[in-house]
Amino acid sequence: MLLEADIHAYLFLSFSLFAVGVYGLLSRKSVIRMLFAVEMIINAANINFVIFSAQRNVDGEIFTFFTIGLAALEAAVGLAIVIVFYKRFGEVIPSKIKNLRW
């Protein structure tokens, strides 16, 4: 059973992780680094699951396993897209590729 004050500390950790992830997502140029940032955002959510499960005495932490599995899938699909991306355009920097806009 976690105390109220401890909750705030853990939530701050999770928020920091989320903020760093968002910052990384927006500021990195390479697609691979953006995938790293996405992992950090997902893990911020995982921390929240764990914290609230501990506090409310429910078995919510089980969802972190699903999320970790999901993140692994996402990394696999994402990296596959990155490889196709690289083959097609010769680089992995999305800012330089604007073919979606005429």
Next chain:
Amino acid sequence: MEKIVYLTIAIFFLGSILSFLVGKFTERWNSFWVAVVTGLIGFLLSCYIALNLHDGAIVHSFEWFRFGNYSVPFGIYVDSLAVIMALIATGIGFLDIVFSKGYMEEDESPHRYYFEKLFFIGSMVGLVFVSNLVGLYIFWEGVGLCSYLLIGYWYWKKSAAEAALKAFVMTRFGDVFMLAGIIVAWVLLGTINFQELNALAVAGAFSVKLGLVISILLFIGAVGKSAQFPLFPWLLDAMEGPTTVSALIHAATMVNAGVYMVARLFPFFDYSHALIVVAFVGALSAFIAATGALAHTEIKKILAFSTMEHLALMFVGLGVGSAAAGIFHLMNHAIFKALLFLAAGAVIHMTHHTKDAFKLGGLIRFMPQTAVLFLIGILALAGVPPFNGFFSKDWILSAVYDYGNPVIFGLTFVSAVLCIAYGFRLWFVVFTGEPSENSKHAREAYPVMLIPLYVLAAMTVLIPFFKEQIIHFLFGEVHEPFHLNLLVATLTVMFVLFGIVFLIYYKRVASTVKLLMHPLGRGINDFLFNGWYVDAGIKWICRNVFYGSIAKAVEWIDINVVDGAVNGTARLSLACWDRCRKIQTGDVIDYLTYFVAGVIAVALIILFV
């Protein structure tokens, strides 16, 4: 009896269609025989109506259609005035149809010509027989339409097509006012029947101001139709049509419609004090026309000016209160002006369409009969005693003298005596002197052309013998004013003018060339020649007032307000699109940024709202 009246109107319309079909599907000139038979039957029916009129007017009317509370009547009212007008229209129309056989001999489409001509006569007969203003207006437009079609008969000539359009637009301008007058009369007085309107006027059932408004509006229509100041330039341009058309429509019948309408509503005009306006417009028009005829050089345009002058004299006669004088002059003028125009047509036809009088000369050697007939027409036109023109013109002058307005009398007197000057000037120039190249190959007109001329010439001599009977038939007992001193003065001035013209244009003792070389003489001549530049004035008003300001203003509103609203909507959405498309950069990072910003915004809204 009324069935015969309706038949008289209908037979011309039926005949016109029949003559077109006959000419179209068989030999083209067969349409001539249909037209002659139709014209003759119509004339005989008119005579029959005239002879059986002794027991009062023929009145018949029925409801034509109805809308709302207004029942539109149609009916006939045939009295002696109407029947005289119908006799003029059918009689001269018949002679004109016969004459056209010779005049139009080279024409390609006589069936079209006779169709339009019979349609015209039918409309004219209908115009004089109907009993109310709406019926009059319909036939009024019918004769206007035929006038337009026949002026532009040689439609491939640009001048003829333009003249037709001008005549149509200019008379239509007057007709708009006339229509307004009819509507005002109908709404405010509750009737459009001539006899009821006159009865209301005699009883004094409405205010003089209202009557004046209606009268003036109707009179503007008459001004347009009868070619009075300022709506007369179309009549001069109308001379582009065949000469037979000018003789029938633009001298003898259609242009009289305005005079007829004023005569028909004479008590109404009298009660409304509108006759003084009629007299002034008439006097001014007569003066413009008489001086214009003195300066012009084309045969037909001199005669057109003369027609305008005589119509103006009729208006003056009506305006000074002597309807009998005006209508008697109308009848005489129709006869001698048809004679003059048809004789001029013979001259023009036999000299291969030379219209300029000064390019002709010496024609009396080549066409003596035409020359004598033309001379009879000129004598009647000038008002020389034994001929019919003298009696009616002198009557009008006496009536004007009695009326006592010096301006009207002066203008009328001068224009009346000027007839002899321009008439003999034309005759001397065309028929005497050395033959020119154009007139050397001329020969006498065909019998088919000469016979109608002889009939008309005989009429000009015979009418005075039956003057008393005609006047009695038309108006009952009428007091005819007589002033010996005025008569002597008129004849003296006419004799002096004849002497001057005789010396200049026959003896050639003096020449007008020197006068025309002088800038002042040149200027005055041009001023008169062009009808006081009224035509140019109308054009200026059209260009600067109607086109320059009103049409330009409407155009501005159309472009800037109407089109502006439509184009503005398009331009607004285009501008929105142009700004919105800027956020679609195609860069994934930017889209992510918008997404994150959106999420933050939603979060803030959830937290604080």
